[in-house]
Amino acid sequence: MVRNSELQIYVVAAVGLWVVISTPNCFGFTDPRDILAINSLYAALGFPPLMGWLLAGGDPCYEGWQGVQCVNYNITGIVLNDANLGGELGENLGAFASIIQMDLSNNHIGGSIPYNLPLTLKTLxxxxxxxxxxxxxxxxTLSQLTxxxxxxxxLSGVIPDSFQQLMALTNLDLSANNLSGxxxxxxxNLSSISILHLQNNHLTGVLNVLEDLPLIDLDIENNLFSGPIPPKLLSVPNFRSSGNPFNTTIIRSPSALSPSSTFDTQPPDSSPGIQAFGPSSSDLPHISGQQKSTLSKKVVWLAISGFLILVLLTLGVCFRVSRCRKEKSAIKVGDHMKNSMLNSSSSNPTQHKENGPTLNDNGSNNSLRSSKLKEEKTVTISTNRPPQLLDAEKVDVKPVSVPTTIGGNRSRNVNLPRYFSIASLQQYTNSFSQTNFIGRGMLGTVYKAQLPNNKLxxxxxxxxAASRSWSDEAFMNLVSNVSKLRHENIVGLExxxxxxxxQLLVYEYCKNGTLHEALHVDDSIHEKLSWNARIHLALQAAKALEYLHEVCQPLVVHKNFKSANILLDEExxxxxxxxxxxPLIPLMFNSQLQGSGYxxxxxxxxxxxxxxxVYSFGVVMLELLTGRKAHDRSRPRGEQFLVRWAVPRLHDIEALxxxxxxxxxxxxxxKSLSRFADIISLCVQAEPEFRPPMSEIVRNLLHMIKLNH
Structure with missing residues (x-):
């Protein structure tokens, strides 16, 4: 006998195949593979009343089916949470070609999870x-799952041993099921996991497999876990473990001990793995030799532990006294230096002006342009360099002290930006929830955070992998240098x-997304990008690179300049x-950057x-000019890479x-169009020595704007 759900799938497949064969152009915009997959899902769900959805055929991306998200002609997301759906998921989800998000939560869907899942899924x-x-x-198989x-x-049964390839998984919630084992x-292997919820199941065994994971939120309440909790898990900021029969060492023949002296169970408030000791062996009559020996050993260890604790407390007191003396001494030295500087300043009021760099109207350092630009800008950055700050050897960069926790108070270098705890960021991002997810880049994932004062x-x-190999001290040096980059066209580190x-970085929030989205995704913002507006955007981006290349110290190369890393603020x-x-960019990124078209x-x-x-900047200017992507696989082979296609046309006014x-x-x-094309042509020249410095590009764009007015 064939079940109804299987019969529905056969019917949909037959109808879909007939549609493909008989009317090959009926799909229009959407990828035919996605159409067949979504038709099959519609049948498996029991044909719910969803706007636009059809049993066979249709054009989900072009027609805007309810809950369907698309990029170009591919379905990339299906979001139908709280949609009162029933039925099942079917067995044809794996047919989706490019789907990355599927949210069918809070419905009435039954059946089982299909074995054939889309390999492109990032969120499920x-x-x-x-x-x-x-x-x-x-x-x-879901190696991209986050x-x-x-x-x-x-759900029932054991959790499968299938996490070997899930290196990107950050949030896993299997709670409130009937899982066992x-x-x-x-x-x-979950090297990126930060949130793990397993509460309210029937899971057993010990927790050792979790002890080295980078967790910030772990909930294992109401299971059957045993054994002592690994000490590393006790440092997880949000750890909940009640309702489990965790055990400590069991003492034989507990009946020989009085009720007040038994210590084979752990008090609720004591730390796992640390036993609570009762009266000494001299107070316990009728104890066997073996028990007396055991208790004697425990007394010895207790004495040793007490002595070590006393030594540590003594060292701690000495440390704090020494630290207070050093701080007082530093204050005195600082006051002395301050007075000396004031005296020196009063004797020579123009000294600070003579020693400081002079800036032109554009905020650029004229001396750098004239004397250092040719030497420093052509220095090749070797891909064999160890992780360190770019060009740090050119200036006197003092090491930054790593934050330490002493008595619950965190001390940090006063030159660093604001420190956020993991617990506070978890609160501000709603536990790094999907609703606050902004995007994922090469260096990590970005989430929106809302502070108590409503600031975003x-x-x-x-x-x-590169950042995970960094020490805390190296990361703090990075933070110190990034915090010094202050420019109106650069996102500030908060x-x-x-x-x-x-290791997390907290930045200013930009309301209107990225330039990539404005040019290629968001039609409402795209309509606001007039020709003059695009010239101004190019000028602002050029000023940001000019600041990095020629003004700030140490000078900085961006190395990942593209429209997806250019944000748009409220205005x-x-x-x-x-x-x-x-410094965080991996060595193999060069090939990836070339493949992206930048x-x-x-x-x-x-x-x-x-x-x-400068070359990457020229590609961004081409995007502003043409509205095309730097690399677009949906276009004919000769037009996929924007630079290769556009450069031969830049000097032909009709083709331009x-x-x-x-x-x-x-x-x-x-005339304005021709000048814009001339700047692009200079930026994307094959030989790097023929490309102009960013300061020259800024001057040319300013000249264009003056001519337009």
């Missing part, structure tokens, strides 16, 4: 349904966090992000210079006019 939310069966072992929530269902060994910030969790193995002004983070030709030889940033973004509706002068 199925919580709050009626799903039964076990968690499929095919979970191991968030998985299967809580509040009726021990935790699988492969959970130890952006929190970047550094998660790539704070940082370095705690429990986590649509440019704010360049990821400035000063090039990489200069010299990256093939393994070098990256300031002129490489045809390649301009159609949304501009020819609202520009041919």
């Amino acid at each position: 939310f199925l919580f709050g349904n009626q799903i039964t069966g076990s968690i499929p072992e095919s979970l191991s 968030d998985l929530s299967l809580n509040k269902n009726h 021990t935790l699988p060994p492969s959970m130890a 910030l952006a929190v970047k969790k550094l998660e790539n 704070g940082y966090c370095c705690e429990h193995g986590q 649509l002004n440019i704010r360049v992000s990821d400035c000063g983070l090039s 990489g200069a030709p010299e990256l093939e030889s393994g070098s990256y210079t300031y002129q490489s940033d 006019s045809r390649m301009v973004d159609p949304s501009l509706d020819a609202a520009y002068s041919s």
Whole structure:
């Protein structure tokens, strides 16, 4: 007998195949594979009343089906939470070609989780349904998965040992099910996990597999876990473990001891693994020799422990006294130096002016342009350099003290930005929830945070392999240098966090997303980008790079300059992000950057210079000019890489006019267009030594704006 759900799938497949064969052009915009997959899902769900959804055919992306998200012609997301859905998930989810998000939470979906899941999934939310069966072992194939929530269902069986490849998983929630058995060994591979919820199941065994994970939120309440809790888990900021039969050492023949002297169980408030001692052996009659020996050993160890604690307390007192003396001495020295400086300043009031650099009207350092620019800007940055701050050897960079916790009070260098604890960032981001998710880049994941005063910030969790290998001291040096980058067109660093193995950067929040989204995704902002507005955006981005290349100390190469790293504030002004983070960029990134369309030709030889940033800037200018992406696989082969396609057309006025973004509706002068193309042509030249410095580009764009007025 064939079940109804299977019959529905066969019917949909047959109808879909007939549609494909008979009318090959009926799909229009959406990828045909996605159409067949979503038709199958619609049948499995029992044909719910969803706007636009069809049993066969249709065009989900073009027609805007309810809950369907698309990029170009691919379905990238299905968000139908709280939609009163029933039925099942079916067995054809794996047919989706590019889906990265699926949220079907808080519905009435039954059946089991299909074995065939889309390999492209990054977030899968199925919580709050009626799903039964076990968690499929095919979970191991979802190597891009970052968030998985299967809580509040009726799942049973053991958790499969399928986490070997889930290096990107940051949030895993399996709570409120009927899961049993021990935790699988492969959970130890979850190197990015920060939130793990396993409460309200029937899980057994010990927790050793979790002890080295970078957790900030761990809930294992109401299970059957035993054994002592690993000490490392006790440092997890938000750890909940009640309702488990955790045990400590069991003493034989407890009946021989009086009720007040038994110590085979642990008091509720005591730390796991630390036993509570009763009266000494001299107060206990009728104790066997073996028990007396055991108690004698415990008394000896207790005495040793007490002596060590006394020594540590004594050292702590000495340390604090010494520290207070040093601080008082430092204050006296500081006061003396301050008085000396005041006296020196009063004797020579113009001294600070003579020693400081002079800036032109654009905020650039004239002396750097004239004397240092040619020497410092052409220095090749070797990809073999160890993780360190870019060009730090050129200036006297003093090491920054790493925050330490003494008596619960955190001390830090006064030159660093605000310090945020993991607990506070968890509160401000709603436990780094998907609703606060902004995006994922090469260095990590970004979440929106809302402070108690309603101020919005952006929190970047550094998660790539390069950052994980950094020491706290190296990270603090990075924070110190990034915090010094202050420019109106650069995203400001508001704070940082370095705690429990986590390294996070807290930035200003930019309301209107990225320039990439404005040009290629968000139509409402795209309409506001007139020709003059685009010239101003190019000028602001150029000023940001000019500041990094020629003004700030030490000079900084960006190394990841692209439209996705250029943010737009509330007034649509440019704010360049990821400035000063090039030491975190992995060595293999050069090839990735070239594949994205922003990489200069010299990256093939393994070098990256300031002129490489100039090349990437020219690609961004091409995006502003054409409205096209730097690399677009959906276009014909000869047009996929924007630079290769556009450069031969930049000096042909007719071809140039045809390649301009159609949304501009020819609202520009041919002279202005030609000047813009000339700047692009200089920036994207194959030889880096022929590309102009950013200060020259700033002057040319300023000249364009003056001519337009």
